[in-house]
Amino acid sequence: MAQKAKIAIIIYSLYHHVYTLAKSVKAGIDATGHAEATIFRVAETLPAEVLTKMHAPAAPELPIATPETLTSHDGYVFGIPTRFGMLPAQLKAFLDSTGQLWATGALQGKPASIFVSTATQHGGHETTALATLPYFAHLGLIFVPLGALSPNGIDEMTGGSPWGAGTIAGGDGSRQPSAKELETATAQGKHFATVTAKLVNGATLL
């Protein structure tokens, strides 16, 4: 009997674009029947005063990720809104709190994937994923890219790359994830669930 893989989608999302994508990733994971996903958010590090000045809405109502979230799940999908072309301090703070897991090799061989949001087309879609990989390398995580499932048409502006699904929020955050971007996020969820379930169940599944 195949074991259902437990997947944690771990996000930071100040203006909820990443959160919207996360829900499509979860739908893709859950639809496979091989895995079930829970969405977590990392703790905020900015003071309330700064968040007010940034016109941030209330944070998504999600459980807060801890290092225990990583040990209790079989795979991770990180949702990352770019900051200066790389991952935000909030996610770094979370990943920097996993030193004990690194030291003990507790996550060695588990799969991990990435999806992103940027304000502009060239504001860091690929570099944000690239800047996250050193964490995966140190923690022993296996990077699962979007690869050939990446959208490659040029008929409309679209986020997403071989590194992972993505959306383009616009400079003022007014653009919402398009149908194609949400479809790509769902496809990533399905692919990641399949890979994770294979790892969890060894050669017996699928």
Ligand SMILES: Cc1cc2nc3c(=O)[nH]c(=O)nc-3n(C[C@H](O)[C@H](O)[C@H](O)COP(=O)(O)O)c2cc1C
């Ligand atoms: C301090 C800061 C730095 C940012 N740097 C970039 C950047 O380098 N490139 C870019 O395209 N967008 C940049 N953005 C825009 C965010 O990536 C955008 O608000 C985010 O993707 C929206 O996702 P969210 O709604 O899930 O928070 C930056 C935003 C902030 C607040």
